[in-house]
Amino acid sequence: MATQRTFSIIKPDATRRNLTGAINAKIEEAGLRIVGQKRIHMTKAQAEAFYAVHAERPFYNDLVSFMISGPVVVQVLEGENAVAAYRQVMGATNPADADEGTIRKAFAESIEANSVHGSDSDENAGIEINHFFTEDEIVG
Ligand code: IDP
Ligand code: MG
Numbered sequence: 001m002a003t004q005r006t007f008s009i010i011k012p013d014a015t016r017r018n019l020t021g022a023i024n025a026k027i028e029e030a031g032l033r034i035v036g037q038k039r040i041h042m043t044k045a046q047a048e049a050f051y052a053v054h055a056e057r058p059f060y061n062d063l064v065s066f067m068i069s070g071p072v073v074v075q076v077l078e079g080e081n082a083v084a085a086y087r088q089v090m091g092a093t094n095p096a097d098a099d100e101g102t103i104r105k106a107f108a109e110s111i112e113a114n115s116v117h118g119s120d121s122d123e124n125a126g127i128e129i130n131h132f133f134t135e136d137e138i139v140g
Pocket of ligand 1: 092
């Protein structure tokens with residue numbers, strides 16, 4: 001598998017607890033390179049659009065409120081098989097199911113406040129990166 005990019009968000013539960021550096025260390029230890037990064041406070045419209053795929057799920061409104069409850073760090077990660085590699089480092093959505101050594105096992109507070117987002121496909125990675133970054137903000 002060739003070099004690939006994926007999109008990551010360090011979520012408000014993690015920025016609130018000052019865990020950006022600890023999460024970045026796990027990302028880098030996994031062989032992924034942080035080639036774009038910025039701290040933003042998402043607007044409600046941005047969070048709603050980002051999670052539109054979950055609009056019908058019962059947790060959607062809570063999830064949007066959580067994602068705008070504090071700053072987030074949006075990132076572009078690059079590496080071999082980056083989409084799958086980052087999903088592996090993130091761990092399962094529910095931290096109770098996450099493997100030892102994963103970000104969510106180490107840091108997530110709950111199934112909702114689970115510290116990180118990572119793209120689930122190459123196609124979605126491209127869409128999500130374009131949502132938050134211009135090409136000149138990504139430096140490999
Ligand atoms: P993922 O982040 O592991 O890809 P998704 O199923 O895409 O998981 O869900 C997106 C986000 O929605 C999760 O990361 C989590 O913050 C939240 N979420 C997912 N399932 C639940 C739930 O059952 N209750 C509350 N929040 C949830
Ligand atoms: Mg997902």
